[in-house]
Amino acid sequence: MPRFFFDIHDDEEFTPDREGLDLDGLEAAKAEAKKALPDIVKEEMPVGSRRDFTVDVKDAAGQIVWRVTLSLVVESPSQGSTANT
Template sequence: MPRYFFDSYDGDRFIPDHEGLELRDIAAAEREARKALPDMAKDALPDGDPQTFIISVRNEAGQVVLRAALSLVVENLPEFPSAER
Protein backbone atom coordinates (compact mmCIF):
# COMPACT_ATOMS: atom_id res chain seq x y z
CA MET A 1 0.00 0.00 0.00
CA PRO A 2 1.21 3.52 -0.70
CA ARG A 3 2.27 5.80 2.14
CA TYR A 4 0.92 9.36 2.38
CA PHE A 5 2.32 12.17 4.52
CA PHE A 6 0.07 14.84 6.06
CA ASP A 7 1.83 18.17 6.61
CA SER A 8 -0.23 20.72 8.53
CA TYR A 9 -0.22 24.49 8.77
CA ASP A 10 -2.41 26.49 11.14
CA GLY A 11 -1.40 30.00 10.12
CA ASP A 12 1.40 30.13 12.68
CA ARG A 13 3.10 26.75 12.59
CA PHE A 14 4.09 24.34 9.85
CA ILE A 15 4.29 20.76 11.09
CA PRO A 16 5.76 18.25 8.64
CA ASP A 17 4.69 14.62 8.84
CA HIS A 18 7.75 12.38 8.91
CA GLU A 19 5.91 9.07 9.49
CA GLY A 20 2.91 9.10 7.18
CA LEU A 21 0.13 6.55 6.89
CA GLU A 22 -0.23 3.55 4.62
CA LEU A 23 -3.54 3.98 2.83
CA ARG A 24 -5.27 2.26 -0.03
CA ASP A 25 -5.42 5.26 -2.37
CA ILE A 26 -5.69 9.03 -2.70
CA ALA A 27 -9.40 8.90 -1.82
CA ALA A 28 -8.52 7.39 1.57
CA ALA A 29 -5.89 10.11 2.04
CA GLU A 30 -8.52 12.75 1.29
CA ARG A 31 -10.83 11.27 3.93
CA GLU A 32 -8.02 11.40 6.50
CA ALA A 33 -7.26 15.03 5.66
CA ARG A 34 -10.95 15.98 5.94
CA LYS A 35 -11.18 14.30 9.35
CA ALA A 36 -8.08 16.09 10.65
CA LEU A 37 -9.08 19.66 9.75
CA PRO A 38 -11.89 20.13 12.32
CA ASP A 39 -9.60 18.79 15.05
CA MET A 40 -6.95 21.34 14.08
CA ALA A 41 -9.50 24.14 14.27
CA LYS A 42 -10.84 22.96 17.62
CA ASP A 43 -7.37 22.82 19.14
CA ALA A 44 -6.41 26.33 17.95
CA LEU A 45 -9.53 28.47 18.05
CA PRO A 46 -8.63 31.96 16.88
CA ASP A 47 -9.02 35.08 18.97
CA GLY A 48 -11.30 36.74 16.45
CA ASP A 49 -8.90 36.89 13.54
CA PRO A 50 -9.75 34.77 10.51
CA GLN A 51 -7.64 31.65 10.37
CA THR A 52 -7.11 29.02 7.70
CA PHE A 53 -6.00 25.50 8.52
CA ILE A 54 -4.26 23.58 5.74
CA ILE A 55 -3.23 19.97 5.27
CA SER A 56 -0.97 19.13 2.36
CA VAL A 57 -0.79 15.46 1.47
CA ARG A 58 2.45 14.18 -0.06
CA ASN A 59 3.06 10.84 -1.72
CA GLU A 60 6.13 8.68 -1.13
CA ALA A 61 8.04 10.64 -3.78
CA GLY A 62 7.47 13.86 -1.80
CA GLN A 63 5.03 15.36 -4.31
CA VAL A 64 2.01 17.22 -2.95
CA VAL A 65 -0.97 15.31 -4.35
CA LEU A 66 -3.78 16.91 -2.35
CA ARG A 67 -4.36 20.07 -0.35
CA ALA A 68 -7.32 20.56 1.96
CA ALA A 69 -8.14 23.79 3.79
CA LEU A 70 -10.65 24.92 6.37
CA SER A 71 -11.23 28.62 7.08
CA LEU A 72 -12.57 29.73 10.43
CA VAL A 73 -13.92 33.22 11.01
CA VAL A 74 -15.32 34.41 14.32
CA GLU A 75 -17.37 37.61 14.16
CA ASN A 76 -18.83 39.60 17.00
CA LEU A 77 -22.23 40.82 15.84
CA PRO A 78 -24.04 43.85 17.23
CA GLU A 79 -26.80 43.05 19.67
CA PHE A 80 -30.18 42.47 18.13
CA PRO A 81 -32.83 45.07 19.03
CA SER A 82 -35.04 43.98 21.87
CA ALA A 83 -38.38 42.47 20.87
CA GLU A 84 -40.02 44.19 23.84
CA ARG A 85 -41.53 47.64 23.30
Protein backbone atom coordinates (compact mmCIF):
# COMPACT_ATOMS: atom_id res chain seq x y z
CA MET A 1 0.00 0.00 0.00
CA PRO A 2 1.50 3.39 -0.95
CA ARG A 3 2.11 6.06 1.68
CA PHE A 4 0.90 9.62 1.15
CA PHE A 5 1.72 12.79 3.06
CA PHE A 6 -0.68 15.69 3.56
CA ASP A 7 1.00 19.09 3.98
CA ILE A 8 -1.45 21.79 5.03
CA HIS A 9 -0.96 25.48 4.39
CA ASP A 10 -2.80 28.75 4.12
CA ASP A 11 -1.78 32.38 3.96
CA GLU A 12 -0.38 32.23 7.49
CA GLU A 13 0.85 28.77 8.42
CA PHE A 14 2.48 25.65 6.98
CA THR A 15 2.08 22.28 8.67
CA PRO A 16 4.09 19.46 7.11
CA ASP A 17 2.92 15.87 7.48
CA ARG A 18 5.88 13.87 8.71
CA GLU A 19 4.01 10.58 9.30
CA GLY A 20 1.73 10.09 6.31
CA LEU A 21 -0.99 7.54 5.72
CA ASP A 22 -0.99 4.21 3.92
CA LEU A 23 -3.84 4.35 1.40
CA ASP A 24 -5.09 2.28 -1.52
CA GLY A 25 -3.90 4.72 -4.19
CA LEU A 26 -4.20 8.17 -5.73
CA GLU A 27 -7.99 8.38 -5.59
CA ALA A 28 -8.03 7.40 -1.92
CA ALA A 29 -5.42 10.08 -1.23
CA LYS A 30 -7.50 12.72 -3.01
CA ALA A 31 -10.60 11.67 -1.04
CA GLU A 32 -8.66 11.93 2.23
CA ALA A 33 -7.50 15.47 1.40
CA LYS A 34 -11.02 16.55 0.46
CA LYS A 35 -12.39 15.05 3.67
CA ALA A 36 -9.86 16.87 5.87
CA LEU A 37 -10.33 20.41 4.52
CA PRO A 38 -13.80 21.19 5.94
CA ASP A 39 -12.62 20.20 9.43
CA ILE A 40 -9.59 22.47 9.09
CA VAL A 41 -11.74 25.39 7.94
CA LYS A 42 -14.12 24.95 10.89
CA GLU A 43 -11.22 25.55 13.27
CA GLU A 44 -9.86 28.65 11.54
CA MET A 45 -11.49 31.94 10.72
CA PRO A 46 -10.09 34.18 8.03
CA VAL A 47 -8.04 37.21 8.88
CA GLY A 48 -9.86 39.73 6.74
CA SER A 49 -12.50 38.57 4.31
CA ARG A 50 -10.87 35.57 2.62
CA ARG A 51 -8.60 32.68 3.48
CA ASP A 52 -7.51 29.79 1.25
CA PHE A 53 -6.69 26.43 2.83
CA THR A 54 -4.62 24.00 0.77
CA VAL A 55 -3.60 20.39 1.22
CA ASP A 56 -0.67 19.24 -0.89
CA VAL A 57 -0.76 15.47 -1.19
CA LYS A 58 2.72 14.03 -1.71
CA ASP A 59 3.80 10.53 -2.56
CA ALA A 60 6.66 8.71 -0.81
CA ALA A 61 9.14 10.35 -3.20
CA GLY A 62 7.98 13.82 -2.12
CA GLN A 63 6.22 14.64 -5.39
CA ILE A 64 2.92 16.53 -5.17
CA VAL A 65 0.28 14.27 -6.70
CA TRP A 66 -2.78 16.34 -5.71
CA ARG A 67 -3.39 19.88 -4.54
CA VAL A 68 -6.78 20.49 -2.96
CA THR A 69 -7.82 24.04 -1.97
CA LEU A 70 -10.88 25.28 -0.14
CA SER A 71 -11.58 29.01 0.13
CA LEU A 72 -13.45 30.59 3.01
CA VAL A 73 -14.95 33.98 2.21
CA VAL A 74 -16.63 36.13 4.85
CA GLU A 75 -18.62 39.10 3.63
CA SER A 76 -21.42 41.37 4.66
CA PRO A 77 -24.36 41.36 2.23
CA SER A 78 -24.63 45.13 2.63
CA GLN A 79 -21.02 45.61 1.46
CA GLY A 80 -21.21 43.44 -1.64
CA SER A 81 -18.90 40.64 -2.65
CA THR A 82 -15.28 40.71 -1.53
CA ALA A 83 -14.32 37.40 -3.15
CA ASN A 84 -12.27 39.14 -5.83
CA THR A 85 -10.37 41.50 -3.58
